[in-house]
Amino acid sequence: DGGITQSPKYLFRKEGQNVTLSCEQNLNHDAMYWYRQDPGQGLRLIYYSQIVNDFQKGDIAEGYSVSREKKESFPLTVTSAQKNPTAFYLCASKEDSNTGELFFGEGSRLTVL
Amino acid sequence: GQQVMQIPQYQHVQEGEDFTTYCNSSTTLSNIQWYKQRPGGHPVFLIQLVKSGEVKKQKRLTFQFGEAKKNSSLHITATQTTDVGTYFCAGPLGTYKYIFGTGTRLKVLA
Numbered sequence: 001d002g003g004i005t006q007s008p009k010y011l012f013r014k015e016g017q018n019v020t021l022s023c024e025q026n027l028n029h030d031a032m033y034w035y036r037q038d039p040g041q042g043l044r045l046i047y048y049s050q051i052v053n054d055f056q057k058g059d060i061a062e063g064y065s066v067s068r069e070k071k072e073s074f075p076l077t078v079t080s081a082q083k084n085p086t087a088f089y090l091c092a093s094k095e096d097s098n099t100g101e102l103f104f105g106e107g108s109r110l111t112v113l
Numbered sequence: 114g115q116q117v118m119q120i121p122q123y124q125h126v127q128e129g130e131d132f133t134t135y136c137n138s139s140t141t142l143s144n145i146q147w148y149k150q151r152p153g154g155h156p157v158f159l160i161q162l163v164k165s166g167e168v169k170k171q172k173r174l175t176f177q178f179g180e181a182k183k184n185s186s187l188h189i190t191a192t193q194t195t196d197v198g199t200y201f202c203a204g205p206l207g208t209y210k211y212i213f214g215t216g217t218r219l220k221v222l223a
């Protein structure tokens with residue numbers, strides 16, 4: 001089945017540690033996204049990538065980093081510079097067109113102790 | 114920067130009552146999408162509107178795109194407990210940068 005896989009689903013880390021969240025898609029989509037969702041809040045864009053080896057900052061990129069070395073993969077690193085990293089992280093992908101829906105993974109819930 | 118606001122933030126309705134959420138963008142959108150997120154789940158695409166003044170229906174759900182392409186609404190007729198969740202609108206800045214609205218959380222009381 002085609003889709004987006006995020007891992008891990010739950011992650012606990014100590015303050016000051018970097019963590020990397022995985023996002024893999026087999027939909028052959030060019031565009032991939034990372035959003036952050038806080039309890040009772042909307043989705044805020046962290047980074048997005050239109051194509052391999054290219055990515056752009058979203059609205060809340062500070063304290064995060066990404067890479068896009070392969071079309072299928074768009075990992076997100078939450079660095080120690082991110083002041084409030086505890087959140088629900090959602091990865092999405094979209095086909096290359098002016099329209100078309102975003103397909104989301106099931107999310108990764110990060111808790112920093 | 115561009116903002117996409119939704120009202121209300123929360124809505125509690127009795128089962129069978131109607132529900133409407135409104136989405137307002139600070140800039141004109143080329144298209145607008147609606148998503149539903151069940152509690153504990155991830156957003157799932159519902160529909161996309163492209164044309165000015167467009168109206169689309171999916172069973173009990175009616176979606177509208179404003180004439181100026183800066184606002185949209187989702188109306189649910191005769192809500193059911195399965196309608197519970199948070200409804201988001203989303204619009205593109207350019208081709209790839211999709212911005213989501215603040216969401217409306219719907220609770221349906223049986």
